[in-house]
Amino acid sequence: MQPPRKFNPHPFAYHQELDVRIESLTNEGAGVARVDGWVVFVPFTLVGELVKCRVFRNHKNYSEADFVSVIEPSPQRVAPQCALFGQCGGCQYQHLSYEEQLLSKQRQVADLLRHMAKIEHPVCPVIPSPVQYGYRSKITPHFHRPKEGGIGAIGFLRARTRNAMVDVEHCPIAMPQLNDQLAAVRARARANSAEFKNGATLLMRAASNGVLTRPDEIAVEDVDGVRFEFQAGDFFQNNPFILPKFVRHAIDEAKATGAKHLVDAYCGSGLFAISAARDFEQVIGVEISETAVKKAAHNAEINGLTNCRFMAADAQHVFKDVPHAGADTVVIIDPPRAGSSPEFLQQLFAFGPKGVVYISCNPATQMRDLVLFTEAGFKLGTVQPFDLFPQTKHLECVMTLSR
Numbered sequence: 001m002q003p004p005r006k007f008n009p010h011p012f013a014y015h016q017e018l019d020v021r022i023e024s025l026t027n028e029g030a031g032v033a034r035v036d037g038w039v040v041f042v043p044f045t046l047v048g049e050l051v052k053c054r055v056f057r058n059h060k061n062y063s064e065a066d067f068v069s070v071i072e073p074s075p076q077r078v079a080p081q082c083a084l085f086g087q088c089g090g091c092q093y094q095h096l097s098y099e100e101q102l103l104s105k106q107r108q109v110a111d112l113l114r115h116m117a118k119i120e121h122p123v124c125p126v127i128p129s130p131v132q133y134g135y136r137s138k139i140t141p142h143f144h145r146p147k148e149g150g151i152g153a154i155g156f157l158r159a160r161t162r163n164a165m166v167d168v169e170h171c172p173i174a175m176p177q178l179n180d181q182l183a184a185v186r187a188r189a190r191a192n193s194a195e196f197k198n199g200a201t202l203l204m205r206a207a208s209n210g211v212l213t214r215p216d217e218i219a220v221e222d223v224d225g226v227r228f229e230f231q232a233g234d235f236f237q238n239n240p241f242i243l244p245k246f247v248r249h250a251i252d253e254a255k256a257t258g259a260k261h262l263v264d265a266y267c268g269s270g271l272f273a274i275s276a277a278r279d280f281e282q283v284i285g286v287e288i289s290e291t292a293v294k295k296a297a298h299n300a301e302i303n304g305l306t307n308c309r310f311m312a313a314d315a316q317h318v319f320k321d322v323p324h325a326g327a328d329t330v331v332i333i334d335p336p337r338a339g340s341s342p343e344f345l346q347q348l349f350a351f352g353p354k355g356v357v358y359i360s361c362n363p364a365t366q367m368r369d370l371v372l373f374t375e376a377g378f379k380l381g382t383v384q385p386f387d388l389f390p391q392t393k394h395l396e397c398v399m400t401l402s403r
Ligand SMILES: C[S@@+](CC[C@H](N)C(=O)[O-])C[C@H]1O[C@@H](n2cnc3c(N)ncnc32)[C@H](O)[C@@H]1O
Pocket: 235, 236, 237, 265, 266, 267, 268, 269, 270, 271, 272, 286, 287, 288, 289, 292, 313, 314, 315, 316, 334, 335, 336, 337
């Protein structure tokens, strides 16, 4: 096999096979081995295992290798349910028992707290998802620009590539009703390949009113007796099985601050604001997507709530419109993966809320923001991760901050 043009041949040759013992896992779940002190990363491996791997890249002070086979398996190794596990970039943990997945995510949060935020702080055990396969309510299979022969692979990004797709006929982490319709959705795209000048992303959203494939269709979800309507293409949490516990925790933490009022920043179609409305005198939500925020106002109405107000704006603008003192108000923030903006945090700190419940699907940006919270005089309370995404490296973390 010819090495790629820029391959650095030190210390290993291209595709050189090594037998290595896995000593630890990185934050993102890849195995770490050492060969005469030189670090080699091998994905899909577990601590203690002896594995065969194949080097594909040497960096300045470490190498990356593909996993080839297990020579001595860990007792925690389980059989992946997906035939594409290892090829598809969607899942990283199917080979790991569920208990170990949870422990590894708890350790990941503690490590990030230690290394990024420089805080030694207890992390609660990760709340498990009641369903560990067949839980995802939304999938978005993608395909590249059709060539003369029509559409190629329809599926997800191939592991450790930036652009290659792996063809996915069945996704075991998706809800069964999505898999039931996946063949038809794929066939429809292929039959209409002439319509696609470019690649495209297909939408499949399972809601209580069926499987929706058009972004402007209205999805309906019930979360703990509260009805939510939203556009199928807008954001909504992807694991309905864990949602009641997850939402309850955020609200209980917000209530425990003793604040009378709630601001829900990055509120989407109002999941936290509306679920919490009966626990607070006044609730204000802010969200940048106009379609989502319209639905939030509508959702307050259909649930018979009259104490909620929603604004379509960049989150940082909410504070000038809050008629209450910061000392009477708690803020829930649930920003996208990039985290909050410095402008938002400045406004938040100037407002001086009684407490903040910070929900994030990206613990790295959450830790970055946490440093600014502690510098602004906030004290870290409960750190509670939730496993919204079993079989994957992703996790959701709820941090409570008080002044
Ligand atoms: C992780 S989602 C959370 C939504 C909601 N809390 C929920 O759980 O359904 C993040 C939301 O932030 C919104 N968003 C992104 N940037 C924003 C900004 N600068 N200001 C306000 N909202 C923003 C997105 O449209 C999205 O709805």
